[in-house]
Amino acid sequence: xxxxxxxxxxxxxxxxxxxxxxxxxxxxxxxxxxxxxxxxxxxxxxxxxxxxxxxxxxxxxxxxxxxxxxxxxxxxxxxxxxxxxxxxxxxxxxxxxxxxxxxxxxxxxxxxxxxxxxxxxxxxxxxxxxxxxxxxxxxxxxxxxxxxxxxxxxxxxxxxxxxxxxxxxxxxxxxxxxxxxxxxxxxxxxxxxxxxxxxxxxxxxx
Ligand code: ADP
Ligand code: ADP
Numbered sequence: 407x408x409x410x411x412x413x414x415x416x417x418x419x420x421x422x423x424x425x426x427x428x429x430x431x432x433x434x435x436x437x438x439x440x441x442x443x444x445x446x447x448x449x450x451x452x453x454x455x456x457x458x459x460x461x462x463x464x465x466x467x468x469x470x471x472x473x474x475x476x477x478x479x480x481x482x483x484x485x486x487x488x489x490x491x492x493x494x495x496x497x498x499x500x501x502x503x504x505x506x507x508x509x510x511x512x513x514x515x516x517x518x519x520x521x522x523x524x525x526x527x528x529x530x531x532x533x534x535x536x537x538x539x540x541x542x543x544x545x546x547x548x549x550x551x552x553x554x555x556x557x558x559x560x561x562x563x564x565x566x567x568x569x570x571x572x573x574x575x576x577x578x579x580x581x582x583x584x585x586x587x588x589x590x591x592x593x594x595x596x597x598x599x600x601x602x603x604x605x606x607x608x609x610x611x612x
Contacts, residue, residue, distance in 0.1 A: 407432045407556065407587045408453055413462030415448055422448045424610045426462070430589065432555075435582035437598035438591045440607035446591040447560055449607060453589065454485055454558045486549035486557040490564035492541045494533040500544045501529050508551045519547045523577060539570035546577060557581070559590040563597065575600045 413426040423445050430436055440446050451457035453464060455471050464471045466484070474480045494503045504516050520526040523543040528536050536544070542562065549557060559578070563571035575597050578588045582602070590601065598604045605612055 407434075407467060408589075409465040409468075410453060411463045411465070413449075413452055413459045413464065415445075415452060415457070415459045422610055423452070423459070423607075426612050428453075428605065428612060430587060432587055433582055433585045435578055435588045435602045436590070437601040437604045438589065438607060439593060439595060439598045439604055442593065444607040445610045446607050449612075450558050450560050450589065450591050454487065454556075455481055482552065484555050486552065486554035488542075488546055488549050488557065488559035488562045490561040492533070492545035494541060494544060494548070496533050499530050499532050500525075500536075500547070503533070503544060504548045504551050507548045511551050516547070516551070519550055520544075522580075523547055539566055539573065542566060542570070542574060543577070546574070550581075554586070556587045556589070559588070561591060561593070563592065563594065571597055572600075 408430040410426050410428040413423060414421070415423040426449060438446050438449060448457065452459045455464065455477055471477070495506065498506065500520070501513070501516055505511055517526060517529065520529055523546060525540050525543045525547070528540055528544070533541055533544070542565070563574050566574065571594065578590065579600065582588050592598055
C-alpha cells in the first residue's frame with residue numbers, strides 16, 4: 407500500500423530523517439514510536455504527502471507520489487488525518503463538522519459512522535457540550551467520512567485518559583480489520599503494543 411524508499415529529510419541544516427526504508431501493507435495497523443523530536447511527525451508528514459522529502463521516494467500502490475498530478479485531490483480521496491488536537495469547529499455541531507469534510511454525506515451515512523464509533527447520541531451537540539473522548543471520536547468520524555484507504559494519526563490520544571486512549575486504539579483495530587491501513591505515531595509503548603507492528607524512530611533513523 408505504502409512504500410518509502412531511501413527517504414531523508416532535513417530542516418535547514420538539522421537532519422530529521424535518515425534513509426528511511428519502509429513498507430506498509432493494506433489493512434496493517436502500524437505504530438511509530440520514539441522520543442519527542444526523534445522524527446515521528448516528519449515521517450508521518452512525508453508518508454502522507456503533506457511534506458516533500460529532501461531525497462527519496464514514497465509510493466502508493468507502486469505509484470511514485472512524485473507522479474501524482476493532483477496531490478491535493480489524491481490526499482482528499484485516499485487519506486484521513488487525525489491529530490492530537492481535534493480541530494473541530496466550535497460553532498458547528500458534530501453533524502455539520504463532519505459535513506465540512508464531505509458535503510455530500512447523507513444523514514444516514516453520518517449516523518452509521520457515529521454508531522460505529524458509539525457516539526450517535528451526540529450528532530446534534532456542539533464540541534463544547536461533549537467530553538474529550540467524544541470529541542476525538544467525532545474527529546475520527548470526520549476523518550472517516552470519505553472512506554479513506556489510509557489513516558494517519560499523529561499522537562491521537564495525547565490529550566486523552568487511558569480508558570479513552572484504549573478505546574481509540576480499539577476503533578483503529580476494528581477499522582484495520584475492515585481493510586483500512588492505519589499508521590499511528592505515539593510515545594505510548596503500551597498502546598503501540600496493541601498494533602500489528604511497531605517501528606521505532608531514534609534520532610531520525612528507523
Ligand atoms: P517527533 O514527531 O518525533 O517529535 P519531529 O518530526 O517533529 O519529531 O521532529 C524531528 C526533528 O526535526 C526535531 O529535531 C525537530 O526539532 C525538527 N523539526 C521538526 N519540524 C521542524 C520545522 N518545521 N522546522 C525546523 N525543524 C523542525
Ligand atoms: P468519556 O468516557 O468520553 O471520557 P466522560 O465520562 O468524560 O466521557 O463524560 C460522560 C458524559 O458527560 C458525556 O456523555 C458528556 O456528554 C458529558 N460531558 C463530559 N465532559 C463534558 C463537558 N466538558 N461539557 C459538557 N458535557 C460533558
